[in-house]
Amino acid sequence: MINTMECAVDAQSLISISLRKIHNSRTQRGGIKLHKNLLVSYVLRNARQVYMNEKYAEIYRMQQYEEVMTVCNEIQELNPLDLAEDCEEQRGDCCGNGGVSEPASLCCAQLPVSQLVAVQSAHMQTPSACSAPLSLQRDEVCKETEPSFYQSCCAEAYPVSNCEFSPVNNLHCNKTTVLDLDTHVVTTVENGYLHQDCCASLQQCCQGAQYSGKKRKVDFEYYISDIEEVPDFTPCKRAKFEDCSYANSEHLDTSNISNLISIFGSGFSGLVSRQADLEQALALNGQFCSKQALSSLGAWTRAIVAF
Amino acid sequence: MAGAGGGSNDVQWCFSQVKGAIDDDVAEADIISTVEFNHSGELLATGDKGGRVVIFQQEIEKSQPQCRSEYNVYSTFQSHEPEFDYLKSLEIEEKINKIRWLPQKNAAQFLLSTNDKTIKLWKISERDKRPEGYNLKEEDGRYIDPNTVTALRVPVFRPMDLMVEASPRRVFANAHTYHINSISINSDHETYLSADDLRINLWHQEITDRSFNIVDIKPANMEELTEVITAAEFHPHQCNTFVYSSSKGTIRLCDMRASALCDTHSKLFEEPEDPSNRSFFSEIISSISDVKFSHNGRYMMIRDYLSVKIWDLNMENRPVETYQVHEYLRSKLCSLYENDCIFDKFECCWNGNDSVVMTGSYNNFFRMFDRGQRRDVTLEASREGSKPQQVLKPRKVCADGKRKKDEISVDSLDFNKKILHTAWHPQDNIIAVATTNNLYIFQDKVN
Numbered sequence: 001m002i003n004t005m006e007c008a009v010d011a012q013s014l015i016s017i018s019l020r021k022i023h024n025s026r027t028q029r030g031g032i033k034l035h036k037n038l039l040v041s042y043v044l045r046n047a048r049q050v051y052m053n054e055k056y057a058e059i060y061r062m063q064q065y066e067e068v069m070t071v072c073n074e075i076q077e078l079n080p081l082d083l084a085e086d087c088e089e090q091r092g093d094c095c096g097n098g099g100v101s102e103p104a105s106l107c108c109a110q111l112p113v114s115q116l117v118a119v120q121s122a123h124m125q126t127p128s129a130c131s132a133p134l135s136l137q138r139d140e141v142c143k144e145t146e147p148s149f150y151q152s153c154c155a156e157a158y159p160v161s162n163c164e165f166s167p168v169n170n171l172h173c174n175k176t177t178v179l180d181l182d183t184h185v186v187t188t189v190e191n192g193y194l195h196q197d198c199c200a201s202l203q204q205c206c207q208g209a210q211y212s213g214k215k216r217k218v219d220f221e222y223y224i225s226d227i228e229e230v231p232d233f234t235p236c237k238r239a240k241f242e243d244c245s246y247a248n249s250e251h252l253d254t255s256n257i258s259n260l261i262s263i264f265g266s267g268f269s270g271l272v273s274r275q276a277d278l279e280q281a282l283a284l285n286g287q288f289c290s291k292q293a294l295s296s297l298g299a300w301t302r303a304i305v306a307f
Numbered sequence: 308m309a310g311a312g313g314g315s316n317d318v319q320w321c322f323s324q325v326k327g328a329i330d331d332d333v334a335e336a337d338i339i340s341t342v343e344f345n346h347s348g349e350l351l352a353t354g355d356k357g358g359r360v361v362i363f364q365q366e367i368e369k370s371q372p373q374c375r376s377e378y379n380v381y382s383t384f385q386s387h388e389p390e391f392d393y394l395k396s397l398e399i400e401e402k403i404n405k406i407r408w409l410p411q412k413n414a415a416q417f418l419l420s421t422n423d424k425t426i427k428l429w430k431i432s433e434r435d436k437r438p439e440g441y442n443l444k445e446e447d448g449r450y451i452d453p454n455t456v457t458a459l460r461v462p463v464f465r466p467m468d469l470m471v472e473a474s475p476r477r478v479f480a481n482a483h484t485y486h487i488n489s490i491s492i493n494s495d496h497e498t499y500l501s502a503d504d505l506r507i508n509l510w511h512q513e514i515t516d517r518s519f520n521i522v523d524i525k526p527a528n529m530e531e532l533t534e535v536i537t538a539a540e541f542h543p544h545q546c547n548t549f550v551y552s553s554s555k556g557t558i559r560l561c562d563m564r565a566s567a568l569c570d571t572h573s574k575l576f577e578e579p580e581d582p583s584n585r586s587f588f589s590e591i592i593s594s595i596s597d598v599k600f601s602h603n604g605r606y607m608m609i610r611d612y613l614s615v616k617i618w619d620l621n622m623e624n625r626p627v628e629t630y631q632v633h634e635y636l637r638s639k640l641c642s643l644y645e646n647d648c649i650f651d652k653f654e655c656c657w658n659g660n661d662s663v664v665m666t667g668s669y670n671n672f673f674r675m676f677d678r679g680q681r682r683d684v685t686l687e688a689s690r691e692g693s694k695p696q697q698v699l700k701p702r703k704v705c706a707d708g709k710r711k712k713d714e715i716s717v718d719s720l721d722f723n724k725k726i727l728h729t730a731w732h733p734q735d736n737i738i739a740v741a742t743t744n745n746l747y748i749f750q751d752k753v754n
Contacts, residue, residue, distance in 0.1 A: 011587075014587055014641070014644075017644070017645055021647075029398055029400055030397075030398060030399065030400040030402075030423060030486070031395070031397040031398070031399075031423075031486075033486065034485055034486070034504045034505075034535055035486075035488075035504055035535045035537065035554055035594075036650050038532065038533075038534075038535060038554060039554065039590060039591045039594060039650065042590035042591065043587055043588060043590070043591065043644065046586075046587045046588075046589075046590075047587055050587075
């Protein structure tokens with residue numbers, strides 16, 4: 001296990017630094033130094049591993065949350081009065097573990113048997129099957145957690161806990177504040193609603209809990225502006241899109257990536273194939289995060305060993 | 308002169324000389340890239356980034372009560388020039404990567420110097436006599452009309468001012484696709500090896516148009532590359548044995564009697580990684596930057612980024628000694644990665660009787676480890692300590708916040724001032740320490 005606490009640098013910045021080094025080595029006097037680039041590729045691989053682990057953990061937590069919320073919604077639809085208590089109990093159980101996300105199956109295991117069927121079907125459902133405000137929040141969470149994917153591995157652990165996102169259990173929820181180190185966006189989760197307290201480069205993402213309708217529109221616009229850049233189908237643009245939460249200073253890296261791709265050709269074939277995945281993901285919206293995470297797996301492996 | 312006995316605590320190191328420009332503005336061509344004493348210790352060679360070799364000669368000053376010795380410039384010549392590989396559109400740096408002296412056979416001295424691609428054999432010879440009294444030639448070289456010659460004489464040699472000439476006797480080229488990192492002369496006095504990132508070649512000193520490839524670790528598919536060769540050396544006594552180190556922190560010992568191609572090692576020296584120290588940079592800091600056999604041939608020393616390790620050739624599973632050079636840098640690795648310092652290749656060296664080892668660090672510090680007495684010392688090569696015979700004061704780096712007087716904190720270290728190359732006189736306690744563009748010579752205090 002990599003000791004990620006050694007300094008306040010995250011996997012993402014290491015990746016960008018490494019790519020910059022590889023790019024610069026091409027123009028260094030004396031030609032490309034094989035030894036140095038090999039070592040840099042090891043750092044890239046290590047950083048990627050940490051980054052992917054964090055991302056998978058995040059996706060797992062998100063999926064658990066979605067499943068629990070789906071179950072709760074199902075239960076509420078069935079019998080809002082009786083089952084709200086059950087849901088609260090579930091969340092209470094979950095929260096009782098100090099915010100550690102329980103697997104949805106565990107939470108649901110305490111439901112009456114008659115509702116288990118609904119729960120199981122809820123597992124298979126897409127997030128969009130849920131009620132509108134909730135799905136919006138969930139998408140919102142998905143997008144907002146996307147910046148959190150790139151949070152420093154040394155930063156505070158992303159404190160997702162099911163109860164915090166619950167619109168029902170607003171009595172005992174804690175206020176959780178998360179700072180995205182790349183975009184300097186501060187996100188507060190309070191009583192199940194998301195706030196973004198301050199925004200550096202992503203002004204359009206600022207929202208308050210009471211502007212739920214506007215939120216959706218703004219989000220859409222936010223993505224639209226990036227989508228328009230994507231159809232060029234160049235790696236540069238693609239990388240920029242998927243790095244939508246990166247700071248602007250990362251733009252350099254995308255041109256590095258495109259150069260690397262042009263050098264190494266088929267070694268980066270995985271990156272090329274991601275383009276189709278990304279476009280699909282746009283339509284699905286909520287599933288964007290997980291698809292991206294999964295599709296990047298092979299590409300990076302090939303990229304790193306391309307030397 | 309005192310023998311090379313005694314540990315670092317017995318020896319008091321004194322400043323002797325410093326060579327090079329005082330100017331703080333360092334020209335890149337003046338950056339010293341290699342330092343090497345010859346087998347007697349009388350000559351000290353340095354190579355720089357500009358492709359030049361400067362040789363200093365020891366002159367014992369018998370006039371002084373203490374027999375101090377001074378190294379003065381003996382010869383300077385341009386060994387390598389920048390080249391351009393038109394086929395690959397690559398510039399080949401003229402930087403001298405390594406110098407190795409050949410054992411002396413006659414009055415002349417021979418050394419091998421190498422840049423990234425080409426190895427050259429140089430002959431350094433003295434001329435202190437010249438023929439005078441030619442019949443058909445004037446002293447200045449003008450030809451005499453034979454018709455004016457009335458008497459004949461036999462030319463004789465007369466003394467002249469000493470002139471040191473360096474002439475390239477052999478050029479060993481076009482044998483390495485990758486960058487040469489090491490050359491090592493065999494104890495058979497006939498052959499030598501040269502190593503690049505992926506291959507090691509065996510040469511005969513007299514033959515330039517061919518070499519034998521004895522190690523090739525290039526994978527069939529370069530995408531599968533996981534390690535490169537970082538250093539190689541012949542055993543000091545066994546002409547069939549050599550070792551090479553890798554970027555993965557392993558050392559392989561090969562026996563040329565076993566097969567023509569020594570891809571399969573005879574011994575593999577590898578220490579298991581400590582999982583608690585795993586970090587993003589584990590691979591970088593475990594990469595070996597230098598490997599040196601002890602003079603007696605029983606041990607070998609390796610240098611990785613943070614430590615010096617001594618291996619017994621008879622034990623492959625772990626080193627017999629490990630010395631931390633600058634463990635306080637372990638928490639700074641990401642900064643050192645950003646500023647490229649983590650890629651610095653430090654060298655190491657043994658003293659004459661293998662009792663003390665030395666290596667460089669940052670802030671112009673260098674470290675000595677006394678193997679017998681288990682003590683170490685940190686010294687500094689700086690102009691401030693450069694008064695003649697001034698004893699060097701041990702330095703200490705403070706890793707935590709509680710800095711004592713005369714200690715220097717880790718954050719105050721100057722990472723641009725690094726000592727990568729050091730050399731120890733083969734017999735005496737004289738050391739040559741190269742800072743960026745200066746060469747410091749220290750000697751033990753003679754009472």
